Amino acid sequence: MKRALLLLAVAMPAFAQPTGREIEKIMQRDFHPHGQATMDRVVQDGVQRVCTESKDHPPADITKSLEAEQMKAIQFPEGSLMGDWKRGEAIAQSGRGMTWNDKPGQAAGGSCYNCHQLSPHEMSYGTIGPSLRGFGKTRGAGPEVQRYVYGKIYNAKAYNLCSNMPRLGASGTLTPQQIKDLVGLLLDPASPVNE
Amino acid sequence: MNRIRRALVAALAIGLVRPLAALAAWNKEAFGAKTAADALKNLGVPNAAPSGDLHIEAPQIAENGAVVPIEISSNIPGTTALIVVIEKNPFPLTARFDFKEGALPFVKVNVKMGETSDVRVIGEAGGKHFSASKEIKVTIGGCGG
């Protein structure tokens, strides 16, 4: 009897982890829209799907082509990309925006301090991303660096496909002006980040 | 229980009972003072000498100003009261504890702090006043959303 049970257990198939598409179906059943957080948000886009399936390590060729695709979609404003670092600091501090209890249309924040060190005066900073203290000191504030920083904030996935960082411009979280202000926070020699 | 409490409140209101007869009145002037100096003046504490025998156990950084744990105690012989003043709070005087025979001059309590501030403790012993203070930084925790 005991043996029979044991055999049965061995004969039972091991459970395979559900696939990304199966999970998507489960989430469509188990979630409901709330405020601005609508149900289209549980449908994965190409980047999310590739990164989930590869545990954030997709093959090099797929990475390259998807990064290029993301890069093409970045809209760079004309002229200088340096905004006001003081406004940038406030945006970096704020963790609001895009959640189901944030009001649509109200200015969002970049949640920057949640993950990065920036100004030395803010000691409550996260470490999921690298420290950005002194970022502009070593890199200067020339047009190329400005463009790099703007692009990275607008769509981090264009530079590193499975980056942890949200696509703050592409997702509609931050406005072009807000991203410029963050460029100022990082690059302006007068910004506390570069003290 | 609620009914009993309501009855008690009503009784209190018309002055029938005083369940806490030994109670010191709540010092309205001192608690209403907007500066530490005014609060201490109203408590009758003119000047307090710094003392190493008053202890404030508290974290240097509090993640949340709504709950800042502090543990205060005195090794000064004959300590009869401990007063807590949070310098930068809108109403700095936070508490006054009077210890009678049978209690040690020791309290642990959670307090609210509006911002980074010095927390001052005044000890009273034999009619003299002593003081110690400690800065506690208040930071932001969590996602901020």
Place this chain on the structure above:
Amino acid sequence: MAAGPMKMRATLGQGFTDVRVLMNHPMETGQRKDADGKLVPMHFIQNLTVKVNGRLVVDAQISQAVSRNPVFSFRLKGGAKGDKIEVAWVDNQGESNSTEIAVA
């Protein structure tokens, strides 16, 4: 939570009795706004007493800057199993509560 239950623990330490008491109280500062944007009126404990076998040992006055759901720890000299500890409070709206426990 509106003003409600209390919970107390009294244990013998080395040469003293440790009293820890929890109180259910909003400790409103009068500066907080509710969900409708209206100021919540001041509501906080003002007086707190500790008695041992009926004798007053701690007499405290506190402000609205004590945290919501206050927790106090006191130390009483000596003490013995079975000593009765009573803690009572009164707030600025005239509400009061008390609790009693024997030292364990």
Place this chain on the structure above:
Amino acid sequence: MRTAVLAATLVAATAYGQDAAKEIQRYREMVAEGSPAELFELEGETLWKKPQGPKNVSLEQCDLGKGPGVLKGAYAGLPRYFKDADRVMDLETRLLYCMTTLQGRTREEATKRVFGNADHPSEMESLSAYIAGQSRGMKMAPGVSHRKEKQSIELGSALYFHRVGAWDFSCATCHGDEGKRIRMQELPVLYKPEAARAVATSWPAYRVSTSSLVTLQWRMNDCFRQMRTPEPNFGSETTVALIHFITATGAGATYAGPGTKR
């Protein structure tokens, strides 16, 4: 010369960072000592025994897995498969089941306010505190052997790494690497037993920043909110699977809650 100055600054900054982390740790320990979680247990006991709903009965005959009305150790055995409902349930999902079956309440009414606030704690939260408290000192042993229990844990594990929402997050985006934090909050890596044990043994918990008792269903809900997804249904397979995955990963540790959180 410049390098030396820079190096010195870096060392100082790191030392400061470590000190800050140590002080925050001390802060948390002191806060935990003064946690009012017990007050919610008292309130929960009253609610457990209070007759409610169209049938006007209490929850005292609710079967949380150890038989009707048995509270001792019930929380330590959850989540688990329940034959009568033919699904895996965590504590809150099971309580909701008892509210609808025993008390005859509608799901809509019983879930109207599952997450409370400082002024009005929810019935679900106080009940959770009370019931979890009845497992203090017992080893966490959620169900892991039934076919549906295994499926649930697998689903939770897959969900943990599933990137989704307006910000492309999965659980692992924040809870994926050791030693990371959001602001000053350290982030446990919940697929590792050590970190999962600490979670399994301390929730539900008093949350200092909101002066309220919070549950694991709330934790999942609020994580999804901050992941910028739509809102998960209370007690859905998704939320239960994540809780099941974390609890199963942390199984074997001794329950010591309800705890205290930031």
